[in-house]
Each structure stands twice: as structure tokens, then as C-alpha cells.
Amino acid sequence: MTGVLTPGAGASASAPGGVSRTELPGGLRVVTETVPGVRSVSLGIWIGIGSRDESPTQAGAAHYLEHLLFKGTQRRTAVAIAEEFDAVGGDLNAFTAKEHTCYYAQVLDTDLPLAVDVLADVVTDATLAPPDVEVERGVVLEEIAMRDDDPEDLLGELFDEALFAGHPLGLPVIGSEESIRSMTRHTLHEFWRGRYTTPRMVVAAAGNLVHHEVVELVGAALSGAAARAGDVGPVPPRRPAPAALASGPRLVLRPDDTEQAHLLLGVPGLSRHDPRRSVLTVLNTALGGGPSSRLFQQVREQRGLAYSVYSALSTYADAGSFSVYAGCAPERLDEVVTVVRAVLAEVAVDGLTPAEVTRAQGNLRGGLVLGLEDTPSRMNRIGRSELDHGRQRTITESLDRIAAVTPEQVAELAHELLAAPLTAAVVGPYDDEADLPGSLRSLA
The missing domain is CATH 3.30.830.10 (Metalloenzyme, LuxS/M16 peptidase-like)
Structure with a gap:
């Protein structure tokens, strides 16, 4: 992406504390912070979608996708993704929470273009191949079993289930054994394509970087996803009415x-x-x-x-x-x-x-x-x-x-x-x- 950024479609601004912000077409936001004296960059693609946004048939979909998107894209196999990051000593991972998901990487500053390209590829152009859906189903089920064997992890989910009874915040991020076993590729693909859109995305980077260079890399890597979103602005921060929780001990x-x-x-x-x-x-x-x-x-x-x-x-x-x-x-x-x-x-x-x-x-x-x-x-x-x-x-x-x-x-x-x-x-x-x-x- 090159050229002058016009207000409303890609205006840049300096936020407090040395943080720079640019809004790109498709509602995509880029925020960066330059950290003097380091030779690394940490980069994350944040999506404002988490487990509370899932329907009963989608329970655990966001976390399932956290595994599945790394299994391959239109341009890269899972092995190629791993090899590219191993070759530069970088770290690539993701996490899912109740209200957001983040796909992130940490690399040397010189390898930032690679990190942007791979993360954008994974988040927006994965294949979700049926064999991979089945492989990762087994992995997620193993993770649920591990959770059940860890009293502190299990305890936290039981507490949330009781405190937020009947509310989406009370549901486990990882889903249940029943929901994961019944999850179809169609359900996962529909959730991914319908929710992982640029108006809900924030690309954040911190380290030895130049803001406008990050903006150009991100704009180019996510241009297809932004085009699919069309002429829209960012999804505003969640501000729902206070949750009505059941009362009583x-x-x-x-x-x-x-x-x-x-x-x-x-x-x-x-x-x-x-x-x-x-x-x-x-x-x-x-x-x-x-x-x-x-x-x-x-x-x-x-x-x-x-x-x-x-x-x-x-x-x-x-x-x-x-x-x-x-x-x-x-x-x-x-x-x-x-x-x-x-x-x-x-x-x-x-x-x-x-x-x-x-x-x-x-x-x-x-x-x-x-x-x-x-x-x-x-x-x-x-x-x-x-x-x-x-x-x-x-x-x-x-x-x-x-x-x-x-x-x-x-x-x-x-x-x-x-x-x-x-x-x-x-x-x-x-x-x-x-x-x-x-x-x-x-x-x-």
C-alpha cells in the first residue's frame, strides 16, 4: 500500500504516550509504539470476537480456529509456516479469550515484513481443509481433557459458570466435549468468514519500527480482507447494558x-x-x-x-x-x-x-x-x-x-x-x- 492516506479512510494520528494510530479502508486499525533500544518487534492481529459471541452450536469455535488457522493457507502449508519462523528464530502463536482473539508474533526488526505477511495470511486466507479439521478436533479434545486434569483451570470455569449463570460469559472458552465433537467445518468456516473481518481487527505492533512502514505492510497484506469488508468504519468498543446476573449465593x-x-x-x-x-x-x-x-x-x-x-x-x-x-x-x-x-x-x-x-x-x-x-x-x-x-x-x-x-x-x-x-x-x-x-x- 502506498500513497497519501485520506482522512476517514486512512488518517494517521499520534495517540498519547508515543503510540501512533492509522485507520485504513475496511475499518482496519493499525496502532504502533516505538520502543527505543530494542532489536525486536512484537506484532498482533487482534479480533474483537471471543467465546461470548458464539451460539450454542458454535461453542468453542473461536478457540478451535486458533488451532486450525495455522494448519495451512492458500499459499503456505503448516510445515512452511513453521519453517519460515524457525528460520528467523521467531515466535508465532495465538490465544482466545471471552471477548477477543489475538494471533501474534515476535521477530527481529528486520523480519517484520515476514511476520506481517504470515499473520495476515493465517488470519484471512486459511484453507480449513477437512482433514485438518479432524486432526485439530482431536487436539482440542485432548486440551479439554488436560483442562479437566488441572484443578485450577477447571475451577475457574466452574466459578464463571456459577457466577455468570445463563450468560455467555459463563461458558468455557474452550467449548465442551459435546460441542467440539459435533462441530462441522461449515460451522467453523461460517464463524470465521462472518466474524474475522477487518472492521473488528486491530493490528498492534511494538518495538524497533517506523509507523508508516508498518501501515504500508499491513495495508498490502490485508487489502483483500479490507476489500471484502467494503466502505465501512471500525466496529466500536463493546458497551452493552450491564449484564443481568442471577442473584443469591x-x-x-x-x-x-x-x-x-x-x-x-x-x-x-x-x-x-x-x-x-x-x-x-x-x-x-x-x-x-x-x-x-x-x-x-x-x-x-x-x-x-x-x-x-x-x-x-x-x-x-x-x-x-x-x-x-x-x-x-x-x-x-x-x-x-x-x-x-x-x-x-x-x-x-x-x-x-x-x-x-x-x-x-x-x-x-x-x-x-x-x-x-x-x-x-x-x-x-x-x-x-x-x-x-x-x-x-x-x-x-x-x-x-x-x-x-x-x-x-x-x-x-x-x-x-x-x-x-x-x-x-x-x-x-x-x-x-x-x-x-x-x-x-x-x-x-
């Missing part, structure tokens, strides 16, 4: 012959568009984000009840979750649950101390800056920002938002969220809910 158990009991206990959180996101990240960090956190100190350091205990957040366009994980000996589960519930209840009533808030803010600021020391992290940041928000937030802006959080704001949010009915998921050596301790059965 819930408890789900998956009996498993494990040495430990694995527990997730939590409540609905905030959407990513909620202005109190920074307040929630401070609350989460102080509660279970590190060795000095209240949960770590109460559960592990003072009582020795569990080796691993932490809290976590998930945020989506219309909902979110806050959860606490602990893995412990089965006979200690009752005490672990009692302590965790007591900590949450105490914070819901009294909030955090100023010292806890200050310590959490320092932890978050350090983690944010140190987490951007490599090009993949920067590519992820700008790609997600464009897809999820349609804008870029500078590092300084993010740091300032964290620094502006007050103990009073944390206390107010803690009272709102942590006083809600709890949802719990358990994986462990229990035959049924009657075998669980009373501290959990009270949630049923």
Missing part, C-alpha cells in the same frame, strides 16, 4: 480424586468501563495481591492453612468478577473458608487501612512499569486499549489514576461489592455437597 462442586481441596470464592465485580476500576485494583492488591496482602498474611503466614492463596479480578464490557483462590488439605477447607469469609466481611465493614492502600498503590505502580519492559507486553497493552476502549491511556495517566485512589473510595467500593452474596466453586475429594464443610454448605 451459589455453590458448585466437582468431585475429583485430588490431594488438595481447591476453592474459588467470590462476587460480581466491575466492568472495564466502570470509572472505579482503579479503586478495585487497589482493593484487590491489598486483599490478595502479594505476600503482604491481608489474605496471604491471615491464611498462610499466621495460620499455615494453605501454600497458595490469592485474589484476582476479571473485567468484561458489561460485567466482572472478584475472586479468592486457595488450595489446602481437604481437612482444612472449613477453616480456610471461615478465615477468608471473615477477612472479606471485615473489609466490607471497615475498609482498608491507609497503610494498606499506600502499599497496594506502590505495588501496582511498580508492577505496571516493570511489566512494560518487553515488546510483547507493550503490544498487548496498545492492542487491548484500542479494541476495548477505542483510545490509548498513557502510562502516566494510569499511574496517576492509581495514585488518586483514597482509603474512603476503597471502603465505599468494598462495602458495595464484598457484602454481596458469595459464589463458591470447589474441586476436591468430596462425593457430594453434603461432604463439604458447613461454612460452604451455607452458600447453597
